[in-house]
Amino acid sequence: MxxxxxxxxxxxxxxxxxxxxxxxxxxxxxxxxxxxxxxxxxxxxxxxxxxxxxxxxxNRHARSLITGRSDSVGFLLTEPQERFFEDPNFNVLLRGCTQALAAHDIPLLLMIAGTQDERRRIVRYITAGHVDGVLLVSSHSGDPVAEELRAAGVPLVACGKPIGLGSKVSYVAADDRDGARDMVRHLLDLGRRRVGVVTGPLDTPGGVERLAGYQEVLAEAGLEADGRLVVSGDYSRASGEAGAERLLARAPDMDAVFVASDLMAQGVLTALHRAGRRVPQDVAVGGFDDSPAAVATSPRLTTIRQPWDRISAEMVRVLLARIGGEEPAAVILPTELVKREST
Amino acid sequence: MxxxxxxxxxxxxxxxxxxxxxxxxxxxxxxxxxxxxxxxxxxxxxxxxxxxxxxxxxNRHARSLITGRSDSVGFLLTEPQERFFEDPNFNVLLRGCTQALAAHDIPLLLMIAGTQDERRRIVRYITAGHVDGVLLVSSHSGDPVAEELRAAGVPLVACGKPIGLGSKVSYVAADDRDGARDMVRHLLDLGRRRVGVVTGPLDTPGGVERLAGYQEVLAEAGLEADGRLVVSGDYSRASGEAGAERLLARAPDMDAVFVASDLMAQGVLTALHRAGRRVPQDVAVGGFDDSPAAVATSPRLTTIRQPWDRISAEMVRVLLARIGGEEPAAVILPTELVKREST
DNA sequence: CTGAAAGCGCTTACAG
DNA sequence: CTGAAAGCGCTTACAG
Missing domain, CATH: 1.10.260.40 (lambda repressor-like DNA-binding domains)
Structure with missing residues (x-):
């Protein structure tokens, strides 16, 4: 039976x-x-x-036993789980990587390091050689897991430039600064002059670089820097909402905002709406990512497209090369302005 | 070097x-x-x-070679990728399953069957014995992958009752009908009498059962069934928006809507807002899932909580039991009404 | 309770 | 180009 x-x-x-x-x-x-x-x-x-x-x-086990390779790779997420639950970018990336790996017949092991305990278990698993390499998604600096893995000689490629790991680790990233420049220039071209910004966390490259692009373009346009127009968020929707409220309080004459992620831009839209500002008539809103979140709002977001398909494909390519013995490499991919109704 | x-x-x-x-x-x-x-x-x-x-x-490979087990399981997603990108429920489930498996030291292999080609590759991989069992997420009936795997004798546990696979396959689900009943009763208790519904796809158990719960409660309350108050969506935000528009056109006097998923409820909110209806004053809106989407709206959604943590934990428990030789089993978990501002 | 031995299914020098 | 053989690191009857 x-x-x-x-x-x-x-x-x-x-x-x-x-x-x-x-x-x-x-x-x-x-x-x-x-x-x-x-x-x-x-x-x-x-x-x-x-x-x-x-x-x-x-029989992959028999093969692995003798080759010493596992012919599998890990996808390691060390973001706080709220972000993973909220941000559709992860899904896009996960899907892209799974697909790119499938073409090589390599399975993807999903690893989520939320708690300290999970972190330990995962490091042990990886350094034991159960995967050949790791696709790393963790935006914040000083990630202890990343450093441990790097030190153990595990082939690694990060999504976004890992702050604090030196140049010894491969990564694939969109051109954050250039993307930010495109968006702010677009806002200025629209005739806006009081352009605020909601940055990402300033211990992430996306936070720093997108802010830098904003500042550069304002300076080039001869506009004075105004600290009241700059606030920081943590990429969450809620932080975008709170950020917009602070901007509105400090600079009520603001006529545009560049927001460093689409999810935060969703929050900005909510706050603007509550404050009775029309988008884009009163305040133009520009996002960043072109994630699924960008078309879920009303009005839909003008944003900077990160080429997720290429990013995931390159991450896989670079990781496999690294596993094959090549030296670390950084790949920077161009972004693109996507014009919708919010500007 | x-x-x-x-x-x-x-x-x-x-x-x-x-x-x-x-x-x-x-x-x-x-x-x-x-x-x-x-x-x-x-x-x-x-x-x-x-x-x-x-x-x-x-060395897991050496062990597996002799035991014949891989000590890993697959997490198989056969949903269209748009849903995976849009619906945070997947993330919650994925996180929960990863966590529950980690406690057993069992890695999760992520498999996404979008194209026909991927489907074939994945079936081959699984039936070759590269995983011991599969956690299956696919709501629609007549999923050929599920049937192939079942026929090949692969231990399987589905999230939600798989329509058309008979009783030979294990599954874990929330009590859809009971949850729907709770919500509709809640709406009636609020004094609403023209209660619309946006159902899920009627080839999914969630679609059918939640509609049945709605109908039962209305009948028990002595309210006549009115076809104009019933529309179907596909669980996407866009379909919720479209559904609400149809309801509004057909039954302008509607004073409440029960929406079979939080994501669709987001769309309903958008449509209601555009139509100038206040929520909850003019129209009360009740969702289903208590997904992260439920607290991303304004007003936040009153909804039926699916116990995702328990669902994922049970899926893992049942799958491991099945791998261990136990017969298939179905687990139905109770839901809970979560009251927020949309009703 | 313990050791010696066989064997899981593959890959890879090594001879030819 | 091809076969015979060794060996990857483990588990599991089998004797003791």
Whole structure:
């Protein structure tokens, strides 16, 4: 009875079955499996046929045992879980990485380091060699997990430039400063002159660089820097809302805001609406990310598109190269202004 | 040069090193590792000490090769990717499952079946035995992947009752009908009499059952069923918005809406707002899920809480039991009305 | 309770 | 180009 279902899983064919079927040795089958070098066309063909006939699939454990590779990678999230729950950017990234890895037949192990305990367990798991490398998503500086992994020599590639890890770690990022410049220039082109900004956390590159881009463009336009127009958030919707309220209180004549993330921009829209300001007539709002959040608002957000597909594809490419022995590399991808109704 | 970083990964200690250090055989070390049965206290202690001293961590590939288990499970998402990007429920579930599995030292492999090609690859991967079982998230009926896996005898547990798979597959679900009943009763208790509903897709249990709960309570209250008050959505925000517009057009006197998901309720709020209806004064809005989306709106949503933590914990528990040879089981968990400002 | 031994399914020098 | 053989690190009957 108990077997009726699970009994469906028979012992799968091994390389030995394929070898016998093809009339060759197991070594030859293995060579075909691993690129087909040093194999005669005839043998290769016989093996291919035998594989199809037997339905053979390689046993990854046996392979890993001997190669020392796991042929899997970890996707490590060290963000506070509220952000993970709230920000659709993670989903986009996760989807992109899963897809890019699938093309290489490499499974993605999801690791979420919320508590201290989880952090420890995950570091132990990774440094034990259970994954070949790690895709790291953690924006904040001084991440102890990242540093531990780097020190242990684990191949790593971060999403966004990791502050405080030196140049020894690979990363893929959008051109934050340039993106911010594009948005602020766009706002100025619209004729706005009192442009506020809600930055990201200033211990993240996105926080620092997007602010820098804002400041540069204002200076180039000959507008004086006004501290009342600058507030910081933590990328959460709530912090955007609170930030807009502070801006409104300090600079009621503000006619535009550049917000360093779409999620915060959602909060800004809420606060503006409550304050009776029309968007974009009274205040133009520009976001950053072009995440799914950007089209969930009304009006929909003008924003700076981060090329998530390319970001995830590059993260995977760089990680696999790193696993293959290449030196660390940084990849900076261009952004794009997406014009919608909020400006 | 190339070695400078990756060279940090030395050959890790094996069971052999531990055995030598502890002065016992490898078999004894293995026995300690696997529960400590048939091992003398003295030997166990020596082995434990040797493990700590050497920093030994089991090589999972070697273990799997012999046990035939992979000691990992897949988390399979067969939803259209838009839903995955938009709906924070997935994140909550993913987080919960990862956490529950981590307690068992079992990694979660994320699998996203968007395209036909991905579907095929994933089925091949799973049926090859690369994971011991699968946590399945796919609300729609007639999912071919689910059926293929079930037929192949892969241990499976679904989130929500899988329509069309018969009773042969385990699942964990919230009590949809009861939750819907609670919400509609709450609306009636508020004095509302023209209560509309935006259902989920009617080929999902959540769609069918929540509608049934709505209908039951109205009937019990002696209110006549009015088809103009019933529209269906697909759980997306946009479909909620469109649904509310249709309701408003067909039943302008509507004074409450029960919406079968928080995300759709977000859309309903947008449409209501645009139509100049105040919430909750003119129209009370009740959601379902208590997802992070419920507190991102203004006013925040009164909703039916699905116990996500328990759902994910139970999914993992049931799956591990199933992998261990137990028969399929269904677990239905109670919901709870969460009162906020939208009613 | 414990050790010696077989074997899981693969890859990879090594000879030819 | 190909086969025979060793060995990856573990678990598990089998004898004691």
């Amino acid at each position: 108990t077997m009726s279902n699970t009994g469906g899983r028979r012992k799968p064919p091994t390389i030995h079955d394929v070898a016998r079927e093809a009339g060759v040795s197991r070594g030859t089958v293995s060579r075909v499996l691993n690129g087909g070098h040093y194999v005669s066309p005839a043998a290769a063909q016989a093996v291919d046929a035998a594989i199809r006939k037997t339905g053979y699939v390689v | 190339t070695m400078s970083n990756t060279g940090g990964r030395r050959k890790p200690p094996t069971i052999h090193d531990v055995a030598r250090e502890a002065g016992v055989s490898r078999g004894t070390v293995s026995r300690v590792l696997n529960g400590g049965h048939y091992v003398s206290p003295a030997a166990a202690q020596a082995v434990d000490a040797a493990i700590r001293k050497t920093g030994y961590v089991v």
